[in-house]
Amino acid sequence: MPHLPSPNSHLAATSRAWARLQDLKANPSLALDGKNLDIAAVVAVAYHGCVPHLSSDPEVIETITASVRVLMDHLDQGYSIYGVNTGFGDSADARTDQATPLQAALLQHTQAGILVASDKDQHQTPAMMGPHSMPSAWVRASIAVRANANARGHSAVTIPMLDGLLQLLAHRITPVVPLRGSVSASGDLMPMSYIAGAIEGSPDIYVRVGDGPNRRIMPARDALLAANIPRRTMGPKEGLGLLNGTAVSTAVASLALHEAHLLAVTAQALTAIGVEALTGTAESFHPFIHATRPHPGQIESAANILTLLQGSHLAADIHPADPKPRTRPGLIQDRYAWRSAPQWLGPQLEDLTLADKQLHTELNSSTDNPLISTTSAQIYTGANFQAASVTSSMEKTRLALQMIGRLIFAQATELIDPSYNNGLPTNLIFDDVSLSFTMKGVDTSLAAYMAELAWTAHPISAHVQAAEMHNQAVNSLALISARCTMQAVELVSLMSAAYLYVACQAVDLRALHVAVLKQVRHRVAEMTQELFGTSLNSHLLQTVVDAVATAWPTTTRLPIAERCRQAVQAAVPVLVNAATTTTAELRLVDVSGWQQRATSIVSEVYHTTAARFLEHPDTADLLGAGSKTLYTTIREDLQVPFHRGFIEHPTAQSETLAANHRPKKTIGSWISVIYEALRRGDVQGAVLTRLRELELERGRSDY
Amino acid sequence: MHSHLGHLQKTWKLLEKLAESNCHVLLDGDSLSLGAVVAVSRSSTKASVRDPERLAQRLEVSLRTLTGLLERSEQVYAGVNTGCGGNADTRTEQVRILQHSFLQHQQCGILPDVASAGPGAVEENRHSLSSEIVRGTMLLRCNSLLRGHSGVRIEIIDLLLHALNEEITPVIPLRGSISASGDLSPLAYIGGLIEGNPDIYVHVRENGKARVMTAEAALQHAKISPLSLNAKEGLSIVNGTAVSAAAASLVLYDSHNLAILSQVLTAMANEALVGTVDNYHEFISQCRPHPGQAEVARNICSCLRGSRLSQETDVNRLGLVQDRYALRTAPQWIGPQLEDLLSADRQVEIELNSSTDNPLIDVSRDRFHHGGNFQAASVTSAMEKARGALVMLGKILLGQCNELTNPSLSGGLPPNLCADDPSISFTIKGLDIHMTAYYSELAYLANSVASHVQTAEMGNQSVNSLALISARYTGQSVQLLSMMCAAHLYVLCQALDLRALSLDFFAAAKAEVRDLYGKIFLTDQELDVSHFENVWLQIASTWMNTAQLDLTNRCEKVAAQSFAYLMNEAMERTIPSSSLCSSAKLWKERLSCVLCDLYNHTRDGFAENHSTPSYLGAVTRSTYEFVRHNLAVPFHRGVSDHPTIAGGSGTSESKKTIGSHVTRIYVAVKNGDIMKPIKPILGPH
Numbered sequence A: 001m002p003h004l005p006s007p008n009s010h011l012a013a014t015s016r017a018w019a020r021l022q023d024l025k026a027n028p029s030l031a032l033d034g035k036n037l038d039i040a041a042v043v044a045v046a047y048h049g050c051v052p053h054l055s056s057d058p059e060v061i062e063t064i065t066a067s068v069r070v071l072m073d074h075l076d077q078g079y080s081i082y083g084v085n086t087g088f089g090d091s092a093d094a095r096t097d098q099a100t101p102l103q104a105a106l107l108q109h110t111q112a113g114i115l116v117a118s119d120k121d122q123h124q125t126p127a128m129m130g131p132h133s134m135p136s137a138w139v140r141a142s143i144a145v146r147a148n149a150n151a152r153g154h155s156a157v158t159i160p161m162l163d164g165l166l167q168l169l170a171h172r173i174t175p176v177v178p179l180r181g182s183v184s185a186s187g188d189l190m191p192m193s194y195i196a197g198a199i200e201g202s203p204d205i206y207v208r209v210g211d212g213p214n215r216r217i218m219p220a221r222d223a224l225l226a227a228n229i230p231r232r233t234m235g236p237k238e239g240l241g242l243l244n245g246t247a248v249s250t251a252v253a254s255l256a257l258h259e260a261h262l263l264a265v266t267a268q269a270l271t272a273i274g275v276e277a278l279t280g281t282a283e284s285f286h287p288f289i290h291a292t293r294p295h296p297g298q299i300e301s302a303a304n305i306l307t308l309l310q311g312s313h314l315a316a317d318i319h320p321a322d323p324k325p326r327t328r329p330g331l332i333q334d335r336y337a338w339r340s341a342p343q344w345l346g347p348q349l350e351d352l353t354l355a356d357k358q359l360h361t362e363l364n365s366s367t368d369n370p371l372i373s374t375t376s377a378q379i380y381t382g383a384n385f386q387a388a389s390v391t392s393s394m395e396k397t398r399l400a401l402q403m404i405g406r407l408i409f410a411q412a413t414e415l416i417d418p419s420y421n422n423g424l425p426t427n428l429i430f431d432d433v434s435l436s437f438t439m440k441g442v443d444t445s446l447a448a449y450m451a452e453l454a455w456t457a458h459p460i461s462a463h464v465q466a467a468e469m470h471n472q473a474v475n476s477l478a479l480i481s482a483r484c485t486m487q488a489v490e491l492v493s494l495m496s497a498a499y500l501y502v503a504c505q506a507v508d509l510r511a512l513h514v515a516v517l518k519q520v521r522h523r524v525a526e527m528t529q530e531l532f533g534t535s536l537n538s539h540l541l542q543t544v545v546d547a548v549a550t551a552w553p554t555t556t557r558l559p560i561a562e563r564c565r566q567a568v569q570a571a572v573p574v575l576v577n578a579a580t581t582t583t584a585e586l587r588l589v590d591v592s593g594w595q596q597r598a599t600s601i602v603s604e605v606y607h608t609t610a611a612r613f614l615e616h617p618d619t620a621d622l623l624g625a626g627s628k629t630l631y632t633t634i635r636e637d638l639q640v641p642f643h644r645g646f647i648e649h650p651t652a653q654s655e656t657l658a659a660n661h662r663p664k665k666t667i668g669s670w671i672s673v674i675y676e677a678l679r680r681g682d683v684q685g686a687v688l689t690r691l692r693e694l695e696l697e698r699g700r701s702d703y
Numbered sequence B: 001m002h003s004h005l006g007h008l009q010k011t012w013k014l015l016e017k018l019a020e021s022n023c024h025v026l027l028d029g030d031s032l033s034l035g036a037v038v039a040v041s042r043s044s045t046k047a048s049v050r051d052p053e054r055l056a057q058r059l060e061v062s063l064r065t066l067t068g069l070l071e072r073s074e075q076v077y078a079g080v081n082t083g084c085g086g087n088a089d090t091r092t093e094q095v096r097i098l099q100h101s102f103l104q105h106q107q108c109g110i111l112p113d114v115a116s117a118g119p120g121a122v123e124e125n126r127h128s129l130s131s132e133i134v135r136g137t138m139l140l141r142c143n144s145l146l147r148g149h150s151g152v153r154i155e156i157i158d159l160l161l162h163a164l165n166e167e168i169t170p171v172i173p174l175r176g177s178i179s180a181s182g183d184l185s186p187l188a189y190i191g192g193l194i195e196g197n198p199d200i201y202v203h204v205r206e207n208g209k210a211r212v213m214t215a216e217a218a219l220q221h222a223k224i225s226p227l228s229l230n231a232k233e234g235l236s237i238v239n240g241t242a243v244s245a246a247a248a249s250l251v252l253y254d255s256h257n258l259a260i261l262s263q264v265l266t267a268m269a270n271e272a273l274v275g276t277v278d279n280y281h282e283f284i285s286q287c288r289p290h291p292g293q294a295e296v297a298r299n300i301c302s303c304l305r306g307s308r309l310s311q312e313t314d315v316n317r318l319g320l321v322q323d324r325y326a327l328r329t330a331p332q333w334i335g336p337q338l339e340d341l342l343s344a345d346r347q348v349e350i351e352l353n354s355s356t357d358n359p360l361i362d363v364s365r366d367r368f369h370h371g372g373n374f375q376a377a378s379v380t381s382a383m384e385k386a387r388g389a390l391v392m393l394g395k396i397l398l399g400q401c402n403e404l405t406n407p408s409l410s411g412g413l414p415p416n417l418c419a420d421d422p423s424i425s426f427t428i429k430g431l432d433i434h435m436t437a438y439y440s441e442l443a444y445l446a447n448s449v450a451s452h453v454q455t456a457e458m459g460n461q462s463v464n465s466l467a468l469i470s471a472r473y474t475g476q477s478v479q480l481l482s483m484m485c486a487a488h489l490y491v492l493c494q495a496l497d498l499r500a501l502s503l504d505f506f507a508a509a510k511a512e513v514r515d516l517y518g519k520i521f522l523t524d525q526e527l528d529v530s531h532f533e534n535v536w537l538q539i540a541s542t543w544m545n546t547a548q549l550d551l552t553n554r555c556e557k558v559a560a561q562s563f564a565y566l567m568n569e570a571m572e573r574t575i576p577s578s579s580l581c582s583s584a585k586l587w588k589e590r591l592s593c594v595l596c597d598l599y600n601h602t603r604d605g606f607a608e609n610h611s612t613p614s615y616l617g618a619v620t621r622s623t624y625e626f627v628r629h630n631l632a633v634p635f636h637r638g639v640s641d642h643p644t645i646a647g648g649s650g651t652s653e654s655k656k657t658i659g660s661h662v663t664r665i666y667v668a669v670k671n672g673d674i675m676k677p678i679k680p681i682l683g684p685h
Helices: A010-026 A039-047 A058-077 A099-110 A136-150 A159-170 A189-200 A220-227 A238-243 A247-277 A287-291 A296-309 A341-363 A388-416 A440-456 A478-535 A538-555 A560-580 A588-615 A625-637 A655-659 A667-680 A682-701 B004-019 B034-042 B052-072 B095-106 B112-117 B131-145 B154-165 B184-194 B215-221 B233-238 B242-272 B282-287 B291-304 B330-352 B377-405 B429-445 B467-521 B529-545 B551-573 B578-608 B618-630 B658-670
Strands: A029-032 A051-054 A173-175 A206-209 A216-219 A371-373 A378-380 B025-027 B047-049 B201-206 B209-214 B360-362 B367-369
Touching: A010 A039, A010 A247, A010 A296, A010 A341, A010 A682, A029 A039, A029 A136, A039 A051, A039 A136, A039 A247, A039 A341, A051 A136, A051 A159, A058 A159, A058 A371, A058 A378, A099 A189, A099 A238, A136 A159, A136 A173, A136 A189, A136 A238, A136 A247, A159 A173, A159 A189, A159 A238, A173 A189, A173 A220, A189 A220, A189 A238, A189 A247, A206 A220, A216 A220, A247 A296, A247 A341, A247 A388, A247 A478, A247 A625, A247 A667, A247 A682, A287 A296, A287 B360, A296 A341, A296 A625, A296 A682, A341 A388, A341 B330, A341 B377, A371 B282, A378 B282, A388 A440, A388 A478, A388 B330, A388 B377, A440 A478, A440 A667, A478 A538, A478 A560, A478 A588, A478 A625, A478 A667, A538 A560, A538 A588, A560 A588, A625 A667, A625 A682, A667 A682, B004 B034, B004 B242, B004 B291, B004 B330, B025 B034, B025 B131, B034 B131, B034 B242, B034 B330, B047 B052, B047 B131, B047 B154, B052 B154, B052 B360, B095 B184, B095 B233, B131 B154, B131 B184, B131 B233, B131 B242, B154 B184, B154 B233, B184 B215, B184 B233, B184 B242, B201 B215, B209 B215, B242 B291, B242 B330, B242 B377, B242 B467, B242 B618, B282 B291, B291 B330, B291 B618, B330 B377, B377 B429, B377 B467, B429 B467, B429 B658, B467 B529, B467 B578, B467 B618, B467 B658, B529 B551, B551 B578
Parallel strands: A029 A051, B025 B047
Antiparallel strands: A173 A206, A206 A216, A371 A378, B201 B209, B360 B367
8 A cells, every 4th residue: 555645745734735725715814923824824815815913912912012112222222223223234334313214214215116007007008018016916925924024023013003014905905016126135125115105105105906807006095095094104113124024025935835836746646647548557656666765755756646546447557566467568667757757756845845844934934134032122133034045945946846847748748649658649639630630739838838947947046146235245036036936836837737638638538549449359359250250269369359459559640541441451461370370271352351341340439439438438437536536627627628629629610519519619728727727726626635535545444 | 953064063973983994884775874975985985795694695585586587487577678768668588688788788978088099098087977976886886786676696796896995996978877767878887897898998096006997907907707797787787876876975065065164254254344243143043943044143153252353243333233244144045055955965865775776676575666766856856956055155155255355345454455555466356356257157057957858768768867967067066166165265364364463453553543642632731632532433444444545645644634633623622723733733744654664563573473363263263274374375465475576575385376375275175174173163063
């Protein structure tokens, strides 16, 4: 039996996060106490309307208030405190006693991002310039992360200011934040200054109010007025406390990593369904192999894929305890895209797990400067805004996504190419190879996605520039890295969607292939027996039937009629040879008669089986647990149909499809349906749920 | 979790133990460590099999299973009775010849010197793998084969270990492996040694001198009988990740050391720039509890323990209240790199004790398993992370070095850290540019190797790990970062000397200027000496801001500014008398001379006897002294130290190009000597 995933495994962690997200979607409220924020909660705030509020825990409140007190005491003593009575950054040699205007001056100089007209006015249509602002989801997530960090009581941001921050979310007010301009070193100063500007009620900071079609864009001042929220003035250090931190990088990184985890789990399910489509072997995932090279990620990935394959009638050697299959024609082992999947994906799971640890720590960290210790009543100058931990996690994640994408690319292209797909039609065509090219465009698109993905793999961290009068000789570039990782998420999602479309078509064609061969064997044997009687013994009969069956998969580049002819023709020498070893006299006319009858049988079998298949596909019954889940999600839940060939084209005439009342779409539109489901997490959710069930079942059966 | 330093200290300890004579690395397939690989690869530490009887028995059982399966001949096994890779659709019964046939088609690398000039011409050249990687490879392959999943005779392992201990190492082409079906081609050259191939070349050591001869001759010479291969043995030798993992082990060990060194250099930079230890206060790391960040802060603090230069921040400090990012954010910057290096270390250590060929023999189930353990993506993953970490380390060192060189950022150090006059001498200007060149190349190397995978071998290897390529480039990154560390260390020692000199000068000058002040103004009631602290503060501040001037001009400028200051002070109270005016004029003239004489005097004295160590923290002091004494890299006194300029008190030792001095440090970084002063002092974790 495959190993049960340990609680530390990537799958277990992803599964827990998924379950937590479902809870938060059902109960969209979240208390922030500075210690317990997780990635799932950030996702819930960003995408699922979860509204965070400050914890009512008296200890949390008291620490926040105490930090403000310590700051005020220091100011009363006349001490120099960075950013409170000094200038900022390399201008911290300046001193001032105007603590409150200083905070506004901080906002003033950091609100320097570029926004275009359409960012500030919903009536403006972006002509040549698309949006230059961040998606609202990122901004919401950033607000939650920042509020959680400030709730730790090291920042001297007052409770009213924190309320002002969180009220934005409660009233669905999302500041319009420029996309570019942060080096994530003194934290994400620029983007946070726009959020702070909204709290101030600045008339030249814009916000989006509401979501969806009713969303309106207006100046922050108007939005606060309409929502009856007081405008707030930044007290000493409050501007710095809001701006100076890694919230935006951490928020975007959390959203990217959340999807990357799900894509990593999906990649294992994609491997399983591909192995089945090729009637490959589960031997590659046997625990023995992985115990001999005990990388934890490799062991886990092999165990997961083996679990997903349970119940398959297509993959060979499913049960590790079974004796090995006696013989196997052709390549003795699957190609690397399948066989080395655990060795390939394993290290990526390890990197993603480390990236997760780094981000989780960052989510519950104080990332501004200076920091106030309420226990020792001291103020410490440090650099927790340097988001290199976030960069580190994002660079690993992006590289892992690149590796995942590379595997998907290799697998998808092998499914489409008749030299590698073990007897499936070229381009996975159902109808006529001379007229229809089903997956050819997808094959090319995949190469385009892969090329772009490979480009994103290059590190951002090697492009650091000295910034801000050389004060920031090193700066983390975490937000840029997170944005690029989000791009990689998008590309791997595109590839996964395309792959799923390809794989479902491939398993359908495999099911058809299996059914056709079974019938062909049966019917050809019957006819041959009838024609030659006992002059061919059962062994010789078998060699003739085998010859037809073996030739059939090699003819997939041909139209059906020609396929039938060639497969039968390939068996003729075998028949003649068989006959010469018997005593019976074989006449030429018998051979040609056999050939004609066999050809028409194969043709008839193919057409009736195909027709039956279109009415009642039995693919799902042949699949292992994971593939069955993927397949039914695509075919039933998402209603993405088997591609029947040229007649699927929206402008092609087809009575059958019209009678079926099912829509016809371009191939791209079908893949888009899968893509959107993937981005929502629907497909991955189904796989995770199924894996969890299997785990529980096996957990019981193990005892 | 172990700290990075704690982890490395264990490796250091093991290396020390293995350096003692007669200490063998014992192989059993399960317990090989990074330290042991380093010892065998780089020193002449010998290796042998632990508990040979038991392990011979284990291999015997595995062989019996293999033979049994083959005799029943009911199944096919990839590479045993089939072709290999994309040609595994052929079947053969010539199982022995097949194994040599595998070697034949993989022995196809390019070795120009051997081909054109014969074995006599081969040195360590850039077309072959370094012999340290080859030694590591032989060691790793033996360790993996000993695990009993591969079906080889103990004789194969004995031969390889014998050759390794005799320092016979094959010449292996540098390029040609995609590390997917393992490092097939490089390992085929190891196979060539085993089969005594007369067209495979090996390095041998004869009377301490390196020679190249054919594998056949070398075995004969060492009285080792070549082996002809049995079923599966060829495959078991070539099909594995030993080359990538060996290269990765060495690169990773170097990276670990460079990560520690970078922290020490950061501590030295903090002192040279008179930064603050508050940057590394534990409270800050507790607020953001990344383990790597906390460790770096702790390490830098221990480096700075006892320092008189890096102290706690004065709440009434003038100027920037906090250090710039290259100093202040070091824990946040270097911390995640330590986390990545530790993760890479775990991946490599597992790989060292893994079965990485295919198919694998499962004795207990009496069967073969066809899998893909040769796919070295774990090693790639480790190497891509390590290379990324090295770039980040390089960037922060570059930032520090730039700050030290630039007088507007260096807090009063002379431009280019020249000890003489900045109009004539440019001491580390060249090095500053070098640092940027080194870093630019290092940053270029950060690009991922893993995103350049091509489908290989008739489409069979559509994914292949490229681990060896990634390890080789990470090796180049190690070299570049080592160069940066060497240059930076040279710069730092110079900066620390100049800082010490300037503090010596300030201490002496303050006393003497106070005397002068007393003598000139004591009689005058308009200005009394109680103001001297302010007068001095103004002088010191002007001094710090005039580092770009030659000494004479600087002293005149400081004196002129002081004159203006005094006159201004006086005028605020009353109209200065003519006697005050003439006193102030005298002050201006005398002050300039006093400062000039005193500076020259202090500098001359300093050249004789450096006070620098007395200012430094524990670890930074020992590192500084190691450079100045053990490596004999002297304080750079300016243009007079140039080899072709006569005069000065320079001994021939100090008259070198700057590059030669830096090279001496570089060699110490490369061979690990630079860690000697650091190791014993960094506190236990």
